[in-house]
Amino acid sequence: MAPKKRRTPNTQNDNWVVISADSIINSTKHNSDPAFLRMRNPSTDEASLYVLGSGDLQLYEVKAFEEDFHSWFVGQTVQRDGRLIFVTPMDPLYLILPYLIKSGREGKFQPVDQVVKDEDFPACSRLLSCTRSLASLHHIAEEKEVGSQKFHRYSQDRTMDWLKKKVERTVVALKKKNVCVGEGVKSTTYVRVKSESDNQEDYLRYAHGLISDYISADLSKALLGHLGLSELKSPKETEPPSKKRKLSDKPVEAEEDYTKFNSADFARKPPKKMTAAQKTLAKVDKSGMKPMSSFFSPKAKAEKK
Amino acid sequence: MMDLNPFEADNSVSCRLASQIPEVCRTEDCCLGVDEAGRGPVLGPMVYGICFCPISKNQELKDLKVADSKTLTEAERENLFQKLDEAKSYVGWALDVLSPNVISTSMLQRTKYNLNALSHDTAIGLIQFALDSGVQVKEVFVDTVGPAEKYEQKLSHLFPGIEVTVRPKADSLFPVVSAASICAKVARDRAVERWKFTENLGEVDTDYGSGYPNDPKTKAWLLKYLDPVFGYPQFVRFSWSTAQTLMDSQGVSVHWDDDEEDGEKAAKRQNNRSMLSYFSAPAEGEKTHQTHRFFTDRRLKSLNSL
Numbered sequence: 001m002a003p004k005k006r007r008t009p010n011t012q013n014d015n016w017v018v019i020s021a022d023s024i025i026n027s028t029k030h031n032s033d034p035a036f037l038r039m040r041n042p043s044t045d046e047a048s049l050y051v052l053g054s055g056d057l058q059l060y061e062v063k064a065f066e067e068d069f070h071s072w073f074v075g076q077t078v079q080r081d082g083r084l085i086f087v088t089p090m091d092p093l094y095l096i097l098p099y100l101i102k103s104g105r106e107g108k109f110q111p112v113d114q115v116v117k118d119e120d121f122p123a124c125s126r127l128l129s130c131t132r133s134l135a136s137l138h139h140i141a142e143e144k145e146v147g148s149q150k151f152h153r154y155s156q157d158r159t160m161d162w163l164k165k166k167v168e169r170t171v172v173a174l175k176k177k178n179v180c181v182g183e184g185v186k187s188t189t190y191v192r193v194k195s196e197s198d199n200q201e202d203y204l205r206y207a208h209g210l211i212s213d214y215i216s217a218d219l220s221k222a223l224l225g226h227l228g229l230s231e232l233k234s235p236k237e238t239e240p241p242s243k244k245r246k247l248s249d250k251p252v253e254a255e256e257d258y259t260k261f262n263s264a265d266f267a268r269k270p271p272k273k274m275t276a277a278q279k280t281l282a283k284v285d286k287s288g289m290k291p292m293s294s295f296f297s298p299k300a301k302a303e304k305k
Numbered sequence: 306m307m308d309l310n311p312f313e314a315d316n317s318v319s320c321r322l323a324s325q326i327p328e329v330c331r332t333e334d335c336c337l338g339v340d341e342a343g344r345g346p347v348l349g350p351m352v353y354g355i356c357f358c359p360i361s362k363n364q365e366l367k368d369l370k371v372a373d374s375k376t377l378t379e380a381e382r383e384n385l386f387q388k389l390d391e392a393k394s395y396v397g398w399a400l401d402v403l404s405p406n407v408i409s410t411s412m413l414q415r416t417k418y419n420l421n422a423l424s425h426d427t428a429i430g431l432i433q434f435a436l437d438s439g440v441q442v443k444e445v446f447v448d449t450v451g452p453a454e455k456y457e458q459k460l461s462h463l464f465p466g467i468e469v470t471v472r473p474k475a476d477s478l479f480p481v482v483s484a485a486s487i488c489a490k491v492a493r494d495r496a497v498e499r500w501k502f503t504e505n506l507g508e509v510d511t512d513y514g515s516g517y518p519n520d521p522k523t524k525a526w527l528l529k530y531l532d533p534v535f536g537y538p539q540f541v542r543f544s545w546s547t548a549q550t551l552m553d554s555q556g557v558s559v560h561w562d563d564d565e566e567d568g569e570k571a572a573k574r575q576n577n578r579s580m581l582s583y584f585s586a587p588a589e590g591e592k593t594h595q596t597h598r599f600f601t602d603r604r605l606k607s608l609n610s611l
Contacts, residue, residue: 049608069562
């Protein structure tokens with residue numbers, strides 16, 4: 001028997017298998033190359049990888065398909081990590097939003113280039129160069145123009161309306177792509193026969209959950225209310241109360257008499273006849289099979305004692 | 306004569322070769338022998354053979370002095386095969402050449418298909434082939450694979466009306482089995498000798514000895530042709546422990562999702578939760594960000610570095 005193989009973690013490599021939109025390198029006018037950048041993930045508040053296309057015109061998010069036991073054959077080489085990296089367009093407003101919310105607490109109108117600043121992630125100021133950024137700030141903020149300068153202040157109402165539109169558009173996309181959204185459906189390969197078109201709430205909740213991966217937990221909660229959906233109870237609350245033993249004054253008595261199993265009479269009973277199915281099962285070649293019980297006992301520990 | 310071209314056209318799959326069915330075998334009661342060649346080697350195909358002739362011609366077959374192929378030199382075997390061919394008016398044969406690739410993939414597939422099962426099924430297939438071709442088979446003699454009694458029962462059950470005899474060393478007891486063993490062995494020798502490597506190996510060193518795992522020449526050859534990533538050419542049976550041990554020690558380690566792994570470690574790696582955790586209330590403050598199931602279902606995650 002071959003020794004058990006030990007898996008070593010994937011080491012850094014210089015090659016990646018990436019699927020990305022052509023637009024990421026399409027622009028010939030701009031001399032800056034597309035770049036992978038670490039920026040603050042609005043949902044986790046931690047670093048995530050994003051891409052700014054050439055000229056910083058478009059923001060892309062980076063997602064990796066990662067599953068155990070995959071590798072690539074690339075040309076004449078083997079790549080150990082079987083990751084497939086997707087670089088897909090993303091609305092830069094999602095990344096700008098947390099900075100506006102933060103400054104919005106002061107209640108003042110401010111020039112946006114002073115707001116979108118982050119010591120930990122200096123690259124975030126480049127988000128404002130994206131084509132859509134400045135033009136779409138009004139979705140999440142009130143605007144004031146003084147002379148040639150623009151000032152912005154975060155608006156929760158506008159943001160909610162904007163996010164609601166995002167959810168609605170996501171619902172349309174989910175329906176178009178036939179994504180299974182029902183709570184009971186956990187497998188993407190499971191295809192429902194019955195049309196789910198009448199179950200608008202399932203779609204709304206699913207789309208809300210999807211959008212929530214791009215906003216903070218607080219915003220996600222607020223958005224749920226804005227969509228007219230109630231919060232789902234956590235499984236802890238929906239669990240039935242634990243059963244309590246009923247107290248009674250009567251003496252405790254066994255409901256069944258098990259002593260009869262100890263009698264000699266019982267022991268001598270011939271074993272029951274097997275059914276046809278049990279017989280065929282018994283005939284199966286079981287050589288090399290582990291007994292079921294072996295799966296439930298700890299492996300090496302027991303031997304140490 | 307024996308034409309191995311159909312097998313050589315694609316030696317990654319199995320192939321059936323057969324002689325003409327003698328007319329007399331369709332009308333007279335026949336006996337049929339089953340034997341195999343190349344069960345043990347780590348290299349090359351395993352060949353299953355049947356030979357059949359009318360029971361009345363058994364003595365004539367005996368007079369050809371066919372004997373257990375293992376006791377014969379290669380030249381003697383070729384000579385005897387020649388004689389069998391000359392007796393084609395009453396002797397017929399059929400062969401299944403199981404390519405090493407088929408043996409490897411059978412034994413290493415997810416639902417393991419072991420060599421005994423593969424052998425039994427091949428033998429059964431050949432007997433059925435004779436029946437389908439109109440041979441009046443009344444007696445079958447088989448050199449055993451595994452416990453003879455169990456095998457005999459299995460065959461008798463599958464072929465009611467045929468008297469099945471399974472014996473160890475049947476190839477030295479029954480001439481028709483000896484004849485089958487000669488056919489199988491000749492085919493195996495030729496297949497190995499004329500093996501066409503589909504891999505681009507350049508000039509291949511064909512000095513691989515007997516092909517048996519304990520032959521030093523075979524071992525040296527296996528070491529020489531071990532590719533760290535791909536292992537071996539299809540000529541090698543990957544399922545043999547000799548090949549596996551060398552690949553494990555000299556090659557890049559490859560992990561499959563049905564590899565046996567230490568239970569606890571595997572569970573940890575796969576982020577499995579302990580069964581117990583489902584029965585206790587979740588700890589407070591443990592709630593962290595959960596990626597939406599749209600992404601988790603598709604195994605998609607955000608990255609924070611490349």
